[in-house]
Amino acid sequence: MGLLSPQDEATLKEHLSPITLPVQLVLFTQAFGGSESGDVAKEVLNEIASLNDKVTVVEKSFVLDTEDKAKYKVDKAPAIVILSDGIDTRMRMYGAPTGYEFVGLVEAIIVAGTGKIDLDPETMKWIQAVDKPTHIQVFSTPT
Amino acid sequence: MAAANEKITADAIEATEFMELSRKYRVTGVPKTIVNETIEIMGGLPEKMFVRQALDMPDEISS
Numbered sequence: 426m427g428l429l430s431p432q433d434e435a436t437l438k439e440h441l442s443p444i445t446l447p448v449q450l451v452l453f454t455q456a457f458g459g460s461e462s463g464d465v466a467k468e469v470l471n472e473i474a475s476l477n478d479k480v481t482v483v484e485k486s487f488v489l490d491t492e493d494k495a496k497y498k499v500d501k502a503p504a505i506v507i508l509s510d511g512i513d514t515r516m517r518m519y520g521a522p523t524g525y526e527f528v529g530l531v532e533a534i535i536v537a538g539t540g541k542i543d544l545d546p547e548t549m550k551w552i553q554a555v556d557k558p559t560h561i562q563v564f565s566t567p568t
Numbered sequence: 569m570a571a572a573n574e575k576i577t578a579d580a581i582e583a584t585e586f587m588e589l590s591r592k593y594r595v596t597g598v599p600k601t602i603v604n605e606t607i608e609i610m611g612g613l614p615e616k617m618f619v620r621q622a623l624d625m626p627d628e629i630s631s
Contacts, residue, residue: 462585498577501586515570520582529580536571544572548619552572559576561569561622562602564583564595 428472440531441477444538448480451506453499455487462521463503469522470505473531479538505530509537524567569619 454463474480487502505518522530570578601609
């Protein structure tokens with residue numbers, strides 16, 4: 426039995442249906458010495474990927490896959506790197522994406538899979554005018 | 569924001585899983601947003617307000 430009820434699965438499948446671009450969810454976990462949230466993250470991502478054939482999960486080792494870790498600048502695990510058709514969207518999730526964080530993950534997947542960003546045009550102008558490296562960290566909890 | 573501009577990276581961090589980070593940034597309530605190690609935004613804000621604060625834009629003067 427999956428994490429989601431059949432009704433929730435159907436709802437999520439519908440939310441994901443506008444996706445037209447391949448989305449890769451690159452999951453970095455630590456098998457030894459890591460927390461069990463890596464297993465939870467894997468389960469959540471696989472459940473999402475099972476509902477849309479454009480979404481795939483790529484598993485990486487936080488310890489062994491050092492090149493990819495450096496490429497995506499991942500410094501803690503579990504980490505989810507979201508790629509849109511192989512291109513880094515620069516969106517990361519750290520920790521198991523459960524509760525409210527699950528919602529954020531789904532929204533990020535939809536952005537990556539549709540290329541559409543649902544923001545006010547004026548807000549978009551402000552964002553697109555940013556010309557220096559800007560690192561945003563949002564702390565939240567599942568409930 | 570990250571998807572809209574290559575200069576921007578965005579991390580969503582589970583606060584209870586990464587306690588050292590939460591302590592470093594004095595996360596006592598969520599959501600809490602840190603931008604470039606210096607700007608702190610507590611709570612959820614309306615879109616425009618959040619973006620203006622995150623990008624350190626001057627406050628809008630309402631007429």
